[in-house]
Amino acid sequence: MSETIHILALISISEDKAAQLEKAVQVCAGHSLKEKACQRYEISRDAEKKGRFTVCEIWASKEGFEAHLASEHFGHLAGFAKEHGAELEVIRQQPLHPAS
Template identity: 85%
Template sequence: MSESIHILALVTIAEEKAAQLEKAVQVCAGHSLKEEACQRYEISRDAEKKGRFMVSEIWASKDGFETHLASKHFGALAGFIKEHGAELEVIRQQPLHPAS
Protein backbone atom coordinates (compact mmCIF):
# COMPACT_ATOMS: atom_id res chain seq x y z
CA MET A 1 0.00 0.00 0.00
CA SER A 2 1.38 3.42 -0.95
CA GLU A 3 1.57 6.30 1.42
CA SER A 4 -0.52 9.33 0.48
CA ILE A 5 1.15 12.62 -0.42
CA HIS A 6 -0.05 15.78 1.37
CA ILE A 7 0.85 19.13 -0.20
CA LEU A 8 0.26 22.74 0.78
CA ALA A 9 1.15 25.23 -1.94
CA LEU A 10 1.25 28.97 -1.28
CA VAL A 11 1.12 31.22 -4.33
CA THR A 12 1.52 34.99 -4.13
CA ILE A 13 1.11 37.34 -7.08
CA ALA A 14 0.80 41.09 -7.59
CA GLU A 15 -2.66 42.35 -6.57
CA GLU A 16 -3.52 43.46 -10.10
CA LYS A 17 -3.01 39.89 -11.36
CA ALA A 18 -4.86 38.15 -8.51
CA ALA A 19 -8.10 37.63 -10.45
CA GLN A 20 -6.20 36.00 -13.33
CA LEU A 21 -4.35 33.68 -10.96
CA GLU A 22 -7.57 32.77 -9.18
CA LYS A 23 -9.13 31.74 -12.49
CA ALA A 24 -6.03 29.73 -13.50
CA VAL A 25 -6.00 27.89 -10.15
CA GLN A 26 -9.71 27.12 -10.42
CA VAL A 27 -9.25 25.66 -13.92
CA CYS A 28 -6.40 23.47 -12.68
CA ALA A 29 -8.43 22.38 -9.64
CA GLY A 30 -11.36 21.34 -11.83
CA HIS A 31 -9.13 19.04 -13.89
CA SER A 32 -7.11 17.82 -10.89
CA LEU A 33 -10.21 16.69 -9.03
CA LYS A 34 -10.93 14.33 -11.94
CA GLU A 35 -7.55 12.61 -11.61
CA GLU A 36 -7.80 9.09 -10.21
CA ALA A 37 -5.18 9.67 -7.49
CA CYS A 38 -6.63 13.00 -6.31
CA GLN A 39 -8.22 12.71 -2.89
CA ARG A 40 -8.33 16.44 -2.14
CA TYR A 41 -7.64 19.61 -4.11
CA GLU A 42 -8.95 22.58 -2.21
CA ILE A 43 -8.11 26.16 -3.10
CA SER A 44 -8.61 29.21 -0.93
CA ARG A 45 -7.79 32.88 -1.04
CA ASP A 46 -6.09 34.71 1.80
CA ALA A 47 -8.77 36.79 3.54
CA GLU A 48 -6.32 39.55 4.43
CA LYS A 49 -3.63 39.62 1.75
CA LYS A 50 -4.92 40.10 -1.78
CA GLY A 51 -2.96 38.06 -4.28
CA ARG A 52 -2.14 35.13 -1.97
CA PHE A 53 -3.75 31.73 -2.49
CA MET A 54 -3.41 28.36 -0.79
CA VAL A 55 -3.86 24.96 -2.41
CA SER A 56 -4.27 21.96 -0.12
CA GLU A 57 -3.82 18.64 -1.91
CA ILE A 58 -3.88 14.97 -1.00
CA TRP A 59 -2.71 12.39 -3.52
CA ALA A 60 -3.22 8.65 -3.08
CA SER A 61 0.38 7.85 -3.98
CA LYS A 62 3.71 9.27 -5.09
CA ASP A 63 3.04 7.96 -8.61
CA GLY A 64 -0.34 9.71 -8.67
CA PHE A 65 1.25 12.97 -7.56
CA GLU A 66 3.98 12.68 -10.19
CA THR A 67 1.34 12.01 -12.85
CA HIS A 68 -0.39 15.20 -11.72
CA LEU A 69 2.86 17.19 -11.99
CA ALA A 70 3.26 15.95 -15.59
CA SER A 71 -0.34 16.79 -16.56
CA LYS A 72 -1.22 19.43 -19.14
CA HIS A 73 -3.45 21.36 -16.72
CA PHE A 74 -0.77 21.55 -14.03
CA GLY A 75 1.79 22.57 -16.65
CA ALA A 76 -0.49 25.42 -17.73
CA LEU A 77 -0.80 26.65 -14.14
CA ALA A 78 2.95 26.36 -13.53
CA GLY A 79 3.58 28.28 -16.75
CA PHE A 80 1.18 31.04 -15.67
CA ILE A 81 2.88 31.31 -12.28
CA LYS A 82 6.32 31.59 -13.87
CA GLU A 83 5.24 33.95 -16.65
CA HIS A 84 3.59 36.38 -14.24
CA GLY A 85 6.35 36.37 -11.62
CA ALA A 86 4.31 34.82 -8.83
CA GLU A 87 6.04 33.42 -5.78
CA LEU A 88 5.44 29.73 -5.12
CA GLU A 89 6.18 27.78 -1.96
CA VAL A 90 5.38 24.07 -1.91
CA ILE A 91 5.30 22.31 1.45
CA ARG A 92 5.10 18.54 1.66
CA GLN A 93 3.27 17.80 4.88
CA GLN A 94 3.26 14.87 7.28
CA PRO A 95 -0.10 14.68 9.04
CA LEU A 96 0.10 14.09 12.78
CA HIS A 97 -3.48 12.98 13.24
CA PRO A 98 -3.81 9.22 12.60
CA ALA A 99 -7.08 9.59 10.65
CA SER A 100 -5.48 11.92 8.08
Protein backbone atom coordinates in the same frame (compact mmCIF):
# COMPACT_ATOMS: atom_id res chain seq x y z
CA MET B 1 0.64 0.00 -0.21
CA SER B 2 1.63 3.49 -1.32
CA GLU B 3 1.88 6.34 1.11
CA THR B 4 -0.45 9.28 0.53
CA ILE B 5 1.16 12.59 -0.42
CA HIS B 6 -0.02 15.71 1.45
CA ILE B 7 0.86 19.06 -0.12
CA LEU B 8 0.34 22.65 0.98
CA ALA B 9 1.22 25.16 -1.73
CA LEU B 10 1.42 28.89 -1.04
CA ILE B 11 1.16 31.10 -4.11
CA SER B 12 1.62 34.87 -4.11
CA ILE B 13 1.27 37.17 -7.09
CA SER B 14 0.92 40.91 -7.65
CA GLU B 15 -2.51 42.31 -6.86
CA ASP B 16 -3.12 43.25 -10.51
CA LYS B 17 -2.72 39.58 -11.54
CA ALA B 18 -4.65 38.07 -8.61
CA ALA B 19 -7.95 37.60 -10.44
CA GLN B 20 -6.22 35.89 -13.38
CA LEU B 21 -4.29 33.56 -11.06
CA GLU B 22 -7.47 32.74 -9.15
CA LYS B 23 -9.17 31.70 -12.39
CA ALA B 24 -6.14 29.63 -13.46
CA VAL B 25 -6.03 27.85 -10.09
CA GLN B 26 -9.76 27.10 -10.25
CA VAL B 27 -9.42 25.62 -13.74
CA CYS B 28 -6.50 23.47 -12.57
CA ALA B 29 -8.47 22.35 -9.50
CA GLY B 30 -11.42 21.28 -11.64
CA HIS B 31 -9.20 19.03 -13.75
CA SER B 32 -7.14 17.83 -10.79
CA LEU B 33 -10.22 16.65 -8.90
CA LYS B 34 -10.95 14.32 -11.84
CA GLU B 35 -7.56 12.63 -11.55
CA LYS B 36 -7.81 9.10 -10.16
CA ALA B 37 -5.14 9.68 -7.49
CA CYS B 38 -6.58 13.00 -6.27
CA GLN B 39 -8.21 12.70 -2.86
CA ARG B 40 -8.32 16.42 -2.08
CA TYR B 41 -7.61 19.61 -4.01
CA GLU B 42 -8.87 22.65 -2.17
CA ILE B 43 -7.94 26.22 -3.03
CA SER B 44 -8.39 29.22 -0.78
CA ARG B 45 -7.94 32.95 -1.24
CA ASP B 46 -6.21 34.81 1.58
CA ALA B 47 -8.89 36.87 3.34
CA GLU B 48 -6.46 39.66 4.18
CA LYS B 49 -3.82 39.80 1.46
CA LYS B 50 -4.94 40.10 -2.16
CA GLY B 51 -2.87 37.95 -4.46
CA ARG B 52 -2.09 35.16 -1.97
CA PHE B 53 -3.64 31.71 -2.27
CA THR B 54 -3.23 28.29 -0.68
CA VAL B 55 -3.77 24.92 -2.28
CA CYS B 56 -4.23 21.89 0.00
CA GLU B 57 -3.80 18.59 -1.80
CA ILE B 58 -3.87 14.91 -0.92
CA TRP B 59 -2.71 12.34 -3.47
CA ALA B 60 -3.18 8.60 -3.15
CA SER B 61 0.41 7.88 -4.12
CA LYS B 62 3.73 9.38 -5.14
CA GLU B 63 3.09 8.13 -8.67
CA GLY B 64 -0.29 9.87 -8.76
CA PHE B 65 1.24 13.14 -7.57
CA GLU B 66 4.02 12.88 -10.15
CA ALA B 67 1.43 12.26 -12.87
CA HIS B 68 -0.38 15.39 -11.72
CA LEU B 69 2.82 17.43 -11.97
CA ALA B 70 3.26 16.17 -15.55
CA SER B 71 -0.37 16.92 -16.53
CA GLU B 72 -1.30 19.53 -19.10
CA HIS B 73 -3.58 21.43 -16.72
CA PHE B 74 -0.87 21.71 -14.06
CA GLY B 75 1.60 22.77 -16.75
CA HIS B 76 -0.70 25.62 -17.76
CA LEU B 77 -0.98 26.83 -14.16
CA ALA B 78 2.77 26.57 -13.57
CA GLY B 79 3.47 28.41 -16.83
CA PHE B 80 1.09 31.23 -15.95
CA ALA B 81 2.59 31.57 -12.48
CA LYS B 82 6.14 31.66 -13.81
CA GLU B 83 5.31 34.07 -16.63
CA HIS B 84 3.71 36.53 -14.21
CA GLY B 85 6.33 36.35 -11.46
CA ALA B 86 4.32 34.46 -8.87
CA GLU B 87 6.14 33.23 -5.80
CA LEU B 88 5.52 29.59 -4.95
CA GLU B 89 6.32 27.61 -1.83
CA VAL B 90 5.44 23.92 -1.79
CA ILE B 91 5.41 22.12 1.54
CA ARG B 92 5.17 18.33 1.64
CA GLN B 93 3.41 17.59 4.90
CA GLN B 94 3.28 14.58 7.22
CA PRO B 95 0.00 14.50 9.17
CA LEU B 96 0.40 13.94 12.89
CA HIS B 97 -3.04 12.42 13.36
CA PRO B 98 -5.46 10.42 11.23
CA ALA B 99 -7.90 12.36 9.07
CA SER B 100 -11.28 12.86 10.69
